[in-house]
Amino acid sequence: MKKAIVLLSGGIDSATTAAYAISKNFEIYCLSFNYSQRHKIELECARKVALALNAKEHKIIELNLRSIGGSALTADIDVPKNRNVDKATSEIPITYVPARNLIFLSIAGAWAEVLGACDIFIGVTAVDFSGYPDCRPEFINSFEQTLNLGTKQGVENEQKFKIQTPLINLSKREIIELGTELGVDYSLTISCYDPDSQSKSCGKCDSCQIRHQAFLDAHIPDPTKYVKS
Amino acid sequence: MKKAIVLLSGGIDSATTAAYAISKNFEIYCLSFNYSQRHKIELECARKVALALNAKEHKIIELNLRSIGGSALTADIDVPKNRNVDKATSEIPITYVPARNLIFLSIAGAWAEVLGACDIFIGVTAVDFSGYPDCRPEFINSFEQTLNLGTKQGVENEQKFKIQTPLINLSKREIIELGTELGVDYSLTISCYDPDSQSKSCGKCDSCQIRHQAFLDAHIPDPTKYVKS
Numbered sequence: 337m338k339k340a341i342v343l344l345s346g347g348i349d350s351a352t353t354a355a356y357a358i359s360k361n362f363e364i365y366c367l368s369f370n371y372s373q374r375h376k377i378e379l380e381c382a383r384k385v386a387l388a389l390n391a392k393e394h395k396i397i398e399l400n401l402r403s404i405g406g407s408a409l410t411a412d413i414d415v416p417k418n419r420n421v422d423k424a425t426s427e428i429p430i431t432y433v434p435a436r437n438l439i440f441l442s443i444a445g446a447w448a449e450v451l452g453a454c455d456i457f458i459g460v461t462a463v464d465f466s467g468y469p470d471c472r473p474e475f476i477n478s479f480e481q482t483l484n485l486g487t488k489q490g491v492e493n494e495q496k497f498k499i500q501t502p503l504i505n506l507s508k509r510e511i512i513e514l515g516t517e518l519g520v521d522y523s524l525t526i527s528c529y530d531p532d533s534q535s536k537s538c539g540k541c542d543s544c545q546i547r548h549q550a551f552l553d554a555h556i557p558d559p560t561k562y563v564k565s
Numbered sequence: 566m567k568k569a570i571v572l573l574s575g576g577i578d579s580a581t582t583a584a585y586a587i588s589k590n591f592e593i594y595c596l597s598f599n600y601s602q603r604h605k606i607e608l609e610c611a612r613k614v615a616l617a618l619n620a621k622e623h624k625i626i627e628l629n630l631r632s633i634g635g636s637a638l639t640a641d642i643d644v645p646k647n648r649n650v651d652k653a654t655s656e657i658p659i660t661y662v663p664a665r666n667l668i669f670l671s672i673a674g675a676w677a678e679v680l681g682a683c684d685i686f687i688g689v690t691a692v693d694f695s696g697y698p699d700c701r702p703e704f705i706n707s708f709e710q711t712l713n714l715g716t717k718q719g720v721e722n723e724q725k726f727k728i729q730t731p732l733i734n735l736s737k738r739e740i741i742e743l744g745t746e747l748g749v750d751y752s753l754t755i756s757c758y759d760p761d762s763q764s765k766s767c768g769k770c771d772s773c774q775i776r777h778q779a780f781l782d783a784h785i786p787d788p789t790k791y792v793k794s
Contacts, residue, residue, distance in 0.1 A: 399628050404672070406679035428717045435675035438715045442671045443633070446664035450635035470715040478714050482707040486667045486699040488657045 346381030349459030372402035437470035508550035575610030578688030581744035601631035666699035737779035
């Protein structure tokens with residue numbers, strides 16, 4: 337079995353991506369980050385997902401992005417609620433974390449090199465991408481080239497690094513359909529930007545709204561525990 | 566004055582790069598990493614250099630690369646000593662840290678975005694580059710493109726990020742000559758991969774040998790404190 341790194345956040349997309357990598361016969365090494373995000377619940381969810389999927393290893397890297405700030409997810413800025421997420425917008429939201437996927441993929445590249453893995457899976461999607469620039473194929477392709485130019489493995493080996501983005505052209509509904517086929521237990525995952533102390537989702541942030549609508553669209557029961565309003 | 570991030574390791578190259586950025590009228594924000602490297606002396610040197618150069622800010626990010634390993638600088642692997650560094654070789658040495666510059670530049674990109682700085686200085690050199698793939702212009706150019714594709718600032722602003730590598734075509738001797746002209750106090754810096762507990766350099770690792778030879782070639786007294794052999 338070939339080894340693959342899977343970036344695991346504890347949300348729907350990365351859990352589906354991990355299950356997809358397994359379905360393609362990869363042995364998965366999951367990578368998560370304690371980047372001083374607003375809540376640690378997603379790390380607990382990532383742990384449960386890695387365990388449920390029988391990951392070979394799950395590494396959590398400590399990286400204090402709060403000391404850099406600049407996002408509602410890493411600084412003391414309120415998460416927007418009750419926005420109309422259907423409204424098409426090209427605006428990049430305040431929940432954007434500067435260079436997050438670039439940083440995470442770079443560290444994934446380092447671990448892949450040490451493991452001798454060529455494949456790095458990331459659950460980005462360019463469809464429901466919330467306007468994040470680091471979820472676009474242009475960025476992913478450019479990163480792949482940069483990683484191959486800047487590492488020993490990329491320069492010396494015939495086998496180059498490949499950034500695998502199986503969800504890139506899927507909508508959130510299609511992702512949930514795919515994951516359900518693959519047996520992903522979405523009750524282990526969380527999408528909310530602002531859950532309460534009992535790990536219940538707010539139901540009002542962009543991420544909650546997109547998640548709930550996707551379950552409705554897919555005609556699959558939403559297993560999420562929401563705060564009673 | 567325009568703001569610039571300068572990656573500062575505590576060695577000769579980054580100190581010279583920082584002085585160069587100042588000479589070009591940048592206000593410098595220095596960035597160092599406590600990446601669980603073999604010794605913390607270089608962070609102390611970076612602090613002294615940032616202070617001496619009157620940096621606007623000096624941020625040290627904690628990032629445990631030892632949990633990834635794969636290098637003599639971040640794992641329990643011996644640093645090679647008394648190698649013939651004059652001998653041309655295309656081999657990448659064991660002191661290579663997987664994806665280090667990629668990771669550091671990515672985090673620098675995040676901070677630059679938060680500060681509204683477009684310029685990121687890094688003291689890489691393709692001449693005495695010790696065979697590291699992440700010191701080559703091909704890598705730097707590709708990274709610059711990736712950063713501009715994956716960040717809000719790169720996508721939305723007319724002013725794109727620029728990775729500045731003023732030393733890229735300089736030999737270590739030329740770097741020391743440039744820094745001396747710019748008033749850099751090299752006694753504040755350290756290059757040794759394996760200094761003793763009194764911050765004295767071993768004199769035998771590749772980095773010590775290259776440093777000492779460069780001072781000899783430049784006819785500038787070497788201020789380094791070496792372990793008595």
